[in-house]
Amino acid sequence: MTLIWLGVLLFVAIGPIDYPGQPSVVVLTVVAIGLAIFLPSYRGGKLVFDRWFALQARSPRPSTRMLNNVAMFASLVGIVGITLVALDRTVLSGVSNSSYAELLRCAPGLVDTIAIKRTPLLYGGYVMFSFGFVSIVLFLLKGEEIRGWAAALGQLSIVSPIGYALLYSGRMPILFVLVLVAMAMLVRVAQGRTLLPRGHYLLLKTGIAVSLFAVYSSAIWSSRQSFCTQMLPLIAELEQEKNQRDASVAYDPAASGGIPRPKPAETIAATELNKRIVEAQKVQQAAPVASSADAFLPKMLMAWNVMPRGYVTSAIDSGRLSARGAMIGLSTYFYLTHGVRTIDIVWKARDKFTPQWGVYEIGVLSPLLRIYFSNSDQVAVMEAELRAAAIYGFFPTAWAAAFIDFGLVGAIIYVAIWGAVAGWSAAGSRHSGLMTPQLLLVFVLASVLLSPVQGPLGMANSALVLVSMLVTGLVLDFAKLRARETATPGGNTPAI
Structure with missing residues (x-):
């Protein structure tokens, strides 16, 4: 986690897109606090597995x-x-x-x-x-x-x-x-x-x-x-x-208790x-x-409020880099790194956000609220807050996503749970034959690598993937534990 974020911050500082003033002191502080929560929680998660679940190392392999x-x-x-x-x-x-x-x-x-x-x-x-x-x-x-x-x-x-x-x-x-x-x-x-x-x-x-x-x-x-x-x-x-x-559209004063x-x-x-x-x-x-670099760069400045660095512009002007290649490369780089600037924006507008309780990250919740809870204005309020902060449609990173969804205290708890699950699954994968820790470890490692883009529950409906991994792992491990109980002498209650 530390190496990934050091690399991302370095790329933002010297990469092909100039993010004015980034990474800022605010960004560095938020990242440092996030790591300070995640890493001790990781150690705690490992300790929990080592002390409470180490006996599972002797469990039989699933058939x-x-x-x-x-x-x-x-x-x-x-x-x-x-x-x-x-x-x-x-x-x-x-x-x-x-x-x-x-x-x-x-x-x-x-x-x-x-x-x-x-x-x-x-x-x-x-x-x-x-x-x-x-x-x-x-x-x-x-x-x-x-x-x-x-x-x-x-x-x-x-x-x-x-x-x-x-x-x-x-x-x-x-x-x-x-x-x-x-x-x-x-x-x-x-x-x-x-x-x-x-x-x-x-x-x-x-x-x-x-x-x-x-x-x-x-x-x-x-x-x-x-x-x-x-x-x-x-x-x-x-x-x-x-x-x-x-x-x-007229307002209905009788809706939702007079609101x-x-x-x-x-x-x-x-x-x-x-x-x-x-x-x-x-x-x-x-x-x-017609599309060209001359047309693309002003659009880039207007839409993203950034510009390519001088060495990129020079390569385009000299013909060493094609306009199409520059457009694809810069857009992909922006796609993966602009979340660092989002942290700064969210922090400066922190008083304008209300907790969304998972609706921001878990994509499947928004359409369900729109269709089955049409009287709820949570999705509309969330979108209004994101637009007011000028981050609607942009990636937030794991740290900003945690704050938007759960507020400051909730974000601390969220990151701590994330770190604890990482430690628990790492220890479980190393010291036991259980499948749930292995599947969770793959998921957590992926979420850590993609944390500069999104939170662990916000990547392409990854919350659903997490639930599916838990279900699959628990089914295998439950069968495994039952096999161990059957194979252990005295595992069955003796007749009196």
């Missing part, structure tokens, strides 16, 4: 049959889950999923303006698809014992994160699963095993996956920039219509949105906008 059955079940659940999500989004929703997802990436504030159909399949799929992440990790950790169909399905489970990324026009789900893969390798090495299970050509497949992700990341960024440029006139129209509807709340405004039908997107694309294709 190969049980391990294969659980791995196969997790794989199938994940694959079925992402299939249900895809069916709802692409067929039953009534909207062109690719255009809808891209439009919300360009203008996330329009999410409540567009009426799309949501069926129970979507929510069922959300509960299930995260098991695909677990299946991949479980296969990598126990690939020597997982064979046949279970091994094939474990590798096929990569469709869950890839499908999720494609459906929502994102990159983080794929990045997250690749980081999980890397952390599973690290756990194997720490246990004195090979980097990957032998056979299955896993090293080659991993290299191909990383290469394809690099290509996909570049392609989706270019596609998003082009689409957002084409949709600028339509986005302006939709936002103007939204503002007019909001201004004309005035705005009545729901009318929304745009999905079929109408599809037609307007097609029309906007036709207009823009008739008059294409």
Whole structure:
């Protein structure tokens, strides 16, 4: 954790993008306090396992049959889950999923303006698809014992994160699963095993996956920039219509015990949105906008309030670096490092934030609140606070996310629990054969590596992945403990 944050702060200080005044004294102080909470909690978590659970080291290994059955079940659940999500989004929703997802990436504030159909399949799929992440990790950790169909399905489970990324026009789900893969390798090495299970050509497949992700990341960024440029006139129209509807909506003083709340405004039908997107694309294709470094850099300054450093501008001007290459490289660098500046912004606006109790990080909660608790204004209040602080749509880092979700005291507790789980799982993976600590350790290591971007519960619905890992690990360990009780003499209560 310490090395990762020292590296990130150094990259922000000297990297290709100039973040004015960053890392600031405020950022350095917040990071230092966060580490001062996390690291002792890590030691405490290790001590708890060593003292209370060390006897589990003598527990028998789970049967190969049980391990294969659980791995196969997790794989199938994940694959079925992402299939249900895809069916709802692409067929039953009534909207062109690719255009809808891209439009919300360009203008996330329009999410409540567009009426799309949501069926129970979507929510069922959300509960299930995260098991695909677990299946991949479980296969990598126990690939020597997982064979046949279970091994094939474990590798096929990569469709869950890839499908999720494609459906929502994102990159983080794929990045997250690749980081999980890397952390599973690290756990194997720490246990004195090979980097990957032998056979299955896993090293080659991993290299191909990383290469394809690099290509996909570049392609989706270019596609998003082009689409957002084409949709600028339509986005302006939709936002103007939204503002007019909001201004004309009367307040209902009888709602929620006399507390005035705005009545729901009318929304745009999905079929109408599809037609307007097609029309906007036709207009823009008739008059294409040329893109160049000269056009990109001012947009970068306006949107992000940053500029490339002199050595980057010089490389572009001299022709050593292409405008397209600069755009992709700088945007990716900004994507992964701008959270440091967010810490500073959040601290300066700290009095304007109210605790969100997980709604900020756990992405699945926002749509559930919008649909099933429409009288609640928590999502609207949260978005208003984020917009007022000018961080809406930006990554917060683990430290800022903890504060936004739980306040100052809650953030301290949150980081302490995170550190304790890290220590507990590290000790458990080293001193016992239990699966829950190993799965948790992979997750925690991934969350530590990605902490400059998001909190442990905020990465591509990682909260659901965490729950799936806990369920899978506990099922295996419960079977393991039952086997130990059966095998231990005197484990059964004698008849009197």
